[in-house]
Amino acid sequence: MKYALLIYAAEKDWAGKSAEEQKRIYDEYWTYTVELKKSGKMLSCEPLDPTSTATTIRVRNGKTIPTDGPFADTKEQLGGIYVVDVKDLNEAIAWASKIPDARAGSIEIRPLMNVPEM
């Protein structure tokens, strides 16, 4: 069963951290990712650049309208994604709760839709 673990955290908090603090969190992510990879359950790992680099696209009446910024202004922003292949929701919850940002931010677990022949 495949799940996306969507990492939401406040970018503001990240920017306010000292260089050492940021390095410590990077290291934590590194350790976690290595552990997940070694378990053979990681399908992909996609950290995202901050929302200041985001462009949101809407097509209205056939016209493409790009706007600067993320889809929604929220307190926490999508910062990265892991895709895992695990037994069930309990195992997904176990992996999600080890993600460093689970402590300050939130991890949303979404099952991937099973679309055959895609």
Add this chain to the structure above:
Amino acid sequence: MSQTARTLDRIFRTESGPVLATLIRILGDFQLAEDALQDAFTAAIETWSTDGQPASPGAWLATTARRKALDRLRHLRIVEAKTSELALSIRLERGAYGWRDDIEVSPVPDDQLRLMFTCCHPALSQEAQVALTLRTLGGLSLAEIARAFLVNEDAIAQRVTRAKQKIARARIPYEVPERESLPPRLDAVLSVLYLVFNEGYLASARGPLVRGDLVDEALRLARSLCELLPGEPEPLGLLALMLLHDSRREARTTDAGDLVLLEEQDRTRWNRALIEEGIRLVEQALRMGRPGPYQIQSAIAAVHAEASTAAQTDWRQIAVLYEQLLRHQRTPVIELNRAVALSFATTAAEGLELLARIEATASLERYAPFHLARADMLRRLGRRDESRECYRRALPLAQNEQVRRFIEQRLNEDAR
């Protein structure tokens, strides 16, 4: 209702939970299991009225339902696309019985435990957990659940359907949690059962039928949880707590339906049998040496139950127990209860002082029992004007009609 229909109705109540639990494991699909069980009940109405009731209704229903499920799957296999056909045959193989029709199935108690943990999985909202538990384990109809919670039936139906979809699509597992995650998961199950009980217990104003359904169901489920997890003390604590509360059922309202405070209840109307069972269970739980919030709360209820008059209540003991409870759950409501106990163990003035400290947190400002406790302490100190002010503040916050009437009575008495 004919004799057979009545018998069937009773059997449905008692057997549907266990049978459904086993069917879900065998079929690996909530909805299919429920539909198949429905088919089996329809078959039972026809067969049992001519051939008589089988020796083991549960096994008959489970076996028949499994066969009905196979019929449904065969039909689906013909009409559905290739992909789902594959999924279905995989699922059946996992069920280990393949496509054979002549398999005998009996409900297994462990399946019920699995189902409880699945229905009360924290990935479902608590509202959904409650509805799903009552529907699947309790065998209550959607209409009954809707009536009990004063919501319309469509809303309940939607809640249950959505929960079942989430179980299937997010793959919430059908299993008893591992040792290390058992305590938090068990907490979720216990709070659903307690919520169902309280809903029934506090709703007595809405008529005895509603109340009875939920209280009985909560008690029945708590009993089976105790049987299924004999080594765990908290389910025993919860069951004891429910029994001790329920023992006061007759005494807690007047014939007109007015609320009677604990200290004013006619204790000869308390149900001694329930009290004795409750106290026995508390002791049994505490002997396991792993105290928890439900055990402590039931111990508090037991202290009340053991006092033959309100004046004889061992308030000091109760205050100590609340202090222990605070170590498990530090909430303003428990602090409030401790202050009330202390006000009786020592003086109303000391109770007031404690309340003033809770008041500083401001979290109970919208909570009627807080103002009522204060009003009562002031009243005991003869500070009637301040007391009336507190009753007045509590009035618009009253949780239900009974409490509102009680406050009005107090205001009227004091006006005299």
